[in-house]
Amino acid sequence: THEIKTPLGIIAGYSELLEDATTQESREKYISIINEQIERINSIVLTMLELSRLESGKIELNNYYVSLSELVEEVIDDFEYELEKKQLHVVKEYEVVDLDCDPIQIERVINNLTSNAIKHTEEHGTITYRIMKHRFEIENEGHHLSQEEMESIWEAYISKDQGGTGLGLPIVKAILERHGYHFGVENTEKGVLFYFE
Incomplete structure (x- = not known):
């Protein structure tokens, strides 16, 4: 939860800044940061799913x-x-x-x-x-x-x-x-x- 909470907080903060952004440059910067954090959350979720599947024995080994x-x-x-x-x-x-x-x-x-x-x-x-x-x-x-x-x-x-x-x-x-x-x-x-x- 902590791992996902941090990037979600960053996304929320920059979403508010995005609403008030007055220049195209600042909008692009905030969007870039938001996208980076979305990728981070996605990576965390995929890694958690992989660990869960490994620990439950659901991944078949192809030896x-x-x-x-x-x-x-x-x-x-x-x-x-x-x-x-x-x-x-x-x-x-x-x-x-x-x-x-x-x-x-x-x-x-x-x-x-x-x-x-x-x-x-x-x-x-x-x-x-x-x-x-x-x-x-x-x-x-x-x-x-x-x-x-x-x-x-x-x-x-x-x-x-x-x-x-x-x-x-x-x-x-x-x-x-x-x-x-x-x-x-x-x-x-x-x-x-x-x-x-």
Whole structure:
């Protein structure tokens, strides 16, 4: 409710300003802000629906063997702009692994973990991807998580960043549980590491 209440408040405020707008420039500005907030609400609702369907088991897995490194590379390519914007260094330590999984869902897992890593890595920092025979890891340089954060991080709507909905990691959890994978998070010497196996 809180996630949707904030953009609704912004929409209400700018709708009132729109009624009193005296120039075309200000009208266009207010309409643009309103449309951005509508897109945000739509994104939140779709993500909530996806999480609900995952947790209720209504999403059928379409499993087949796929190269895990190819999935990771596709995600890294998708985040090229964000990685370059923060001038982050990407380290890849890959073994050849073909994973029996639903590739669309596992790519979503890697996507959410990568987005999380980028948010919590300082500029010029390093994100490391490791693919081992029975384990995938993504480690980012950054602040350690407290014990309390480690326990709550998989719960819906728990988010440290202001722009996030707190739904990314719960979706990761739901997908990995549907696959029957073990997963977790731990602090490392450099920062924080997420894994599944």
